[in-house]
Amino acid sequence: MDLSLHVLIDPVGMTGGDLRRSLQEVAAGGATVVQMRGKERTTRELMDRGAAVQKLCRLYGLAFVVNDRVDVALALGADGVHVGQDDMPVHAVRTLAPYLTVGLSVSSLGEVLVSRDCLPDYFGMGPVFQTASKSDAGEPVGIARLREWTQEAGALAPVVAIGGITRDNAAEVWQCGVDGIAVISAVWQADDKTGACRALRRGQPTVKRGG
């Protein structure tokens, strides 16, 4: 899975046309992963809308990841599942879904180190900056710690930075050595989603670490 640019999405409430257009636009701009998140949604809503998202992701060459719900990810034939510290432990996810890519949210070096018992396929590390998109996100990690932690965590699994990343600060996030970035507002609040995605990837090193 190309982890370069994750776009998080709550598809419930979007019309089918909006959804299709949006995914086409972000794919054109260089998004590589769509993560469906909807903690407040019913399972049926996630299943119904998720089926549409999955089909469109396949059409536009995007990987499709489901947040938290391993059952929904499996039922929809998703490419991966992303879990947080309050979700199912990675070892249990591996047992249920051995063929899915598994991402794990970490917000401290301690959480990275604990995960060594059963490593995810990538870390979602953050929030890098203050963010309004996730009310329960903790204190911002900041650029200095992101750089330090990415060095430590990157030896275990690829790191995707998340939280408050915009076109203006994306370059300094890339310079921390992360393998990808994940955004919500930076894309969804942009009129030109393709341009927003392009701008977010602009600072990405062309040669991968170790490559």
Add this chain to the structure above:
Amino acid sequence: MDLSLHVLIDPVGMTGGDLRRSLQEVAAGGATVVQMRGKERTTRELMDRGAAVQKLCRLYGLAFVVNDRVDVALALGADGVHVGQDDMPVHAVRTLAPYLTVGLSVSSLGEVLVSRDCLPDYFGMGPVFQTASKSDAGEPVGIARLREWTQEAGALAPVVAIGGITRDNAAEVWQCGVDGIAVISAVWQADDKTGACRALRRGQPTVKRGG
């Protein structure tokens, strides 16, 4: 699975000792199924407390059913999963969890008939009476319709009545021909949980329909 008496439980917040004592008491009174419900809980809470409930159910000879979350049911090694109309469709549950007993909540004859495409192992029918335990429960079905619908639904799968059932009205619910009843308050608000369960089963016919 003996469907006679389901006790619904939100185990988060109970101490380990309370949980153990409660399950021992309801088992002694004739409860047969414990269904874990916690829509507001995190997946991690359901996993952690659910593991304790599962072990105790095995110890006391109770079947263990998880509400809504097929992934949690599978990860915990539950005996079954119970889904509502807003949860995963039964056909998708069957694909993910072919060995689990699957219950489906229905609150109308229409929902019973639609389910014929992929039948559950039992129907949870209700709310029979007004209930305070589930704020989003619809209009009460009432005894007359419960009897009528149980005749129709019972030809497809066993029927478990739920919603506002107490020791005082349990006998007339049993007389509708149901295969089981499910309760929350009637057990959890009772000082004597064993006595409450015994009272709830008192009106149960000794010979099963068709037996």
